[in-house]
Amino acid sequence: MKEAKTDYTIDYFLNLEGEPCPFPAMKTVDAYDDMKDGEVIEIISDCPQSINNIPVDAKNRHHEILLVEQNGPTFRYVIRK
Amino acid sequence: MNRLRKTWNPLIVVPILGMLSAYFFGLTSKQWAVTGEFTRWGGHLMNFVGVDTSQFSYFKLIKFKGTPLTRIDGVMIIGMFIGMFVSALISNNVKFRMPTSKTRVFQALGGGIMAGFGARLAMGCNLAAFFTGIPQFSLHAWFFTIFTIIGTYVGTQIIKRPMFQSKIKMKKVHKHHLYGIHDVDHTKRNNWLLVACAALILFLLFFEFNIQAMFPLVLVFGLSFGFLLEKGQVCFTSAFRDLWTAGRSNMTVAIILGMIFSTIGTFIFIKGGTPATIHWAGLNTIVGGFIFGVGIVIAGGCETGWMYRAVEGQVHYMLVGVGNVLGSILLVLVWDQIAPVMAYNYPEVNLLQTFGPYGGLIITYVGLLVMLGLVYVYVKWYFRKQNNNTHAIQQEELS
Numbered sequence: 001m002k003e004a005k006t007d008y009t010i011d012y013f014l015n016l017e018g019e020p021c022p023f024p025a026m027k028t029v030d031a032y033d034d035m036k037d038g039e040v041i042e043i044i045s046d047c048p049q050s051i052n053n054i055p056v057d058a059k060n061r062h063h064e065i066l067l068v069e070q071n072g073p074t075f076r077y078v079i080r081k
Numbered sequence: 082m083n084r085l086r087k088t089w090n091p092l093i094v095v096p097i098l099g100m101l102s103a104y105f106f107g108l109t110s111k112q113w114a115v116t117g118e119f120t121r122w123g124g125h126l127m128n129f130v131g132v133d134t135s136q137f138s139y140f141k142l143i144k145f146k147g148t149p150l151t152r153i154d155g156v157m158i159i160g161m162f163i164g165m166f167v168s169a170l171i172s173n174n175v176k177f178r179m180p181t182s183k184t185r186v187f188q189a190l191g192g193g194i195m196a197g198f199g200a201r202l203a204m205g206c207n208l209a210a211f212f213t214g215i216p217q218f219s220l221h222a223w224f225f226t227i228f229t230i231i232g233t234y235v236g237t238q239i240i241k242r243p244m245f246q247s248k249i250k251m252k253k254v255h256k257h258h259l260y261g262i263h264d265v266d267h268t269k270r271n272n273w274l275l276v277a278c279a280a281l282i283l284f285l286l287f288f289e290f291n292i293q294a295m296f297p298l299v300l301v302f303g304l305s306f307g308f309l310l311e312k313g314q315v316c317f318t319s320a321f322r323d324l325w326t327a328g329r330s331n332m333t334v335a336i337i338l339g340m341i342f343s344t345i346g347t348f349i350f351i352k353g354g355t356p357a358t359i360h361w362a363g364l365n366t367i368v369g370g371f372i373f374g375v376g377i378v379i380a381g382g383c384e385t386g387w388m389y390r391a392v393e394g395q396v397h398y399m400l401v402g403v404g405n406v407l408g409s410i411l412l413v414l415v416w417d418q419i420a421p422v423m424a425y426n427y428p429e430v431n432l433l434q435t436f437g438p439y440g441g442l443i444i445t446y447v448g449l450l451v452m453l454g455l456v457y458v459y460v461k462w463y464f465r466k467q468n469n470n471t472h473a474i475q476q477e478e479l480s
Contacts, residue, residue, distance in 0.1 A: 004259045013260065014251045018181040020381050020390070020397045022240075022319065022326055023247040029327050031251050041251075044260055048174040048393060049314045051088045057327050060464065070087075072264030073176035073393075 008066065010078070012041040017074065019045070025053040028077075032061060035081045040066065043077040050075055086172055091335040094313030098306065099339030102213050103346025105302050108295070109153050110355050112217060113306065114209035115161075115384045116200045117143045118154035119402075120409040127410065139201075139416040156289055156296050160303020161310070163285075165389040167278050168311035170271045176264075177394040184245060189397045192380025193387070193404020194411065196373050199232075201412040202423075203369025204360040206384045207317045207377075210370070212336060215449070216344040218351070218441050220362040220430035223448065225370040232374015233321035240378060241326075311389040318377045318386050328463035330456050337453050344449070348442050351433065363427025365420070380404065 014031055016024040024045040031041060043054060051068070058065050058079045067078035102113040124134050124145045134140050149155030169175045180186050200206035203225050205214055211229065214222030239245070282304065289296035309315070313335075320332040351357045360366070377383040380401045382390055387405065390398035432441035 006257050006259060008257075010254055010256050010259075012251050013254045013256075014249070015260070016247065016249055018178060019247050019249065020178075020180075020185065020395060021316065021386075022322060022381065025323070025329075026241075026326050027247045027249065027251075034251065042260060044262065046176060046178060047395075048088070048169075048172070049316055049319065049390075052091060052314050052316075052331065053319070053323065053327070053329060056329055056331050060327075060329065067259075070173065071262045072267060073174050074262045074264050076259065076262065078259070 006078075008040055008080070010042045011035070011039040014041060014043045016043065016045045016047070016050075019047065021047050021049045022053070024050045025057060028054050029057055032063065032081055037081050040078060040080045043079070044074060045077070046074045048073070048075070050077075054079075088172065088314055089309075089312045091313045091315055091332055092338065094309050095315055095332075095335035095339035096342045098309050098315070099212075099216075099341070099343035100346060101302065101305055101309075103216065103343040103350065105157075105306075106213070106347050107350040107353075107355060108302070109299060111153055112205075112209050112213040112358055113157075113302075114154065114205055114213060115158055115388070116197070116206045116209065116405070116409065118149070118152070118158050119197065119384065119406050120201055120413065121145050121152070121155070122149070123406045123410040123413065126406065127413075137413050137417065138420075139413045150289070151292055153296075153299055156299045157303035157306070159285070160300040160305075161307035161385075161388060162392060163278055163282060164304035164307025164309075165311040166307075166392040167275065167304075168308045169389065169393045170275050170278070172312065173267060173271065174311070174393045175267065175271065175274075178396060180397045180400070182248070185397055186400060188240075188245065188379050188381065189400035190404045190407075192376045192378070193401040194408035195376025195404075196380055196383060196401075197376075197405035197408025198412045199369045199371070199373030199376055199408075200384065200405075201369070201409045202419075203366045203373060206373065208385065209358070210360075210366070212317070212340060213343065213347075214358075215340055215445065216347040217357045217359065218348075218432040218445060219357065219359040220432060220435075221360045221366045224362055224366040225373075228367050228370030229374040230321055232371040232376075233318070233378050234325055234374075235371075236375040236378025237322055237325040239375070307389070310385055311393070314389075316382060316386045318381065318383045321374065322378050324456070324459060324463075328460050328467070330460050333456050334453065337449055337456070341446070341449055344442070344445055348433075348438075352438065357431060357433065359429045359431045361424045361427040362430045363424050364422070365424040365427075368423065376408075 210225035387401035
């Protein structure tokens with residue numbers, strides 16, 4: 001997977017590869033607390049379950065989901081607080 | 082094709098599972114359940130190391146005889162594993178993942194043992210004593226549900242402790258490109274494995290037909306259950322736990338909806354003469370439900386949850402599975418001492434008898450709707466509290 005360019009600035013990067021459920025989701029929710037409104041975070045997780053929780057948690061908190069993609073067994077979420 | 086590869090919405094998948102579980106009950110007179118069969122695996126394991134299992138009454142209770150290939154539950158579970166694996170291959174979710182730390186290994190085994198022990202003490206996990214137990218109109222399933230919910234709350238407080246939290250740190254960056262994910266292309270491997278699965282399924286269909294004509298159908302049910310569980314990433318643990326960790330209710334609502342669909346179906350079959358499965362509404366259910374609830378949260382997954390994650394290649398959940406079987410063996414060993422005071426002296430309450438057939442049906446539906454209502458109110462409250470907290474922090478920062 002090439003390092004694609006983005007038209008927004010990514011302010012935080014959280015690589016959760018290897019962490020099983022529910023820690024990717026818990027860590028992500030905690031991450032929002034340390035971010036200012038408008039900042040962007042890129043999250044990587046290879047827990048397939050994360051697709052049912054990271055985007056849902058973001059939506060519940062009215063954060064903007066910029067990107068959700070699966071590259072092989074690894075998922076990427078880009079979210080603007 | 083793309084739709085087949087993506088994860089399916091649990092709000093659709095779980096109601097389908099609910100309906101299928103009702104048909105499965107109509108076909109086999111058995112609930113869709115897994116822990117009883119895991120306990121029988123424990124029995125095989127005990128036989129293998131030379132233990133005489135006939136001395137334990139629990140094995141009589143769960144009708145331990147034959148092999149997985151000659152038991153309805155056994156055939157169904159084999160189907161589930163294959164169905165989950167097929168789904169994981171199609172979804173490209175198969176990857177070998179080792180536990181990240183010793184703490185996780187300890188959690189998987191310890192939580193797994195607690196969950197296995199608790200579930201068998203209560204005569205079923207969150208399938209037989211919740212998802213397919215409530216639609217059987219057995220009061221014990223309600224006891225189990227309430228105490229599992231309490232258990233998951235306690236479990237969540239435990240995994241929130243710093244020692245269990247992920248050690249991974251968020252990095253402050255300033256970049257305009259996405260992280261390059263280093264995944265190998267598994268397409269070829271996955272396709273070959275799918276072909277192998279197809280061959281195995283064909284073989285099993287013929288093989289099982291020769292054992293009993295109904296078994297191929299049982300296998301198909303298992304395949305469908307497994308496929309849908311992985312495809313929807315249906316995690317019963319998350320349905321309880323994530324209410325506490327994140328105020329998230331999508332899985333909880335999906336599962337209650339599933340029971341709303343399956344309850345009427347099982348009711349019709351029970352009315353048609355299929356006997357319902359009723360267990361003791363006793364101390365065993367209450368204590369078992371609580372231990373189970375704590376255990377599944379520490380382990381990170383219950384029985385169905387570890388199954389699909391294990392075939393995805395997550396070693397953590399293979400360990401949960403081992404823990405489950407060990408926990409159920411422990412329960413078998415102590416059952417004869419504790420059952421007279423915890424189970425046998427309590428009544429087996431069938432709501433359809435206590436309140437009459439339609440009374441029992443109405444009470445069950447009222448119960449399910451109350452559950453749905455409570456979830457709604459709780460989530461509202463959760464986010465109101467969160468907003469107040471953030472406002473308070475902002476106020477502090479301003480002043």
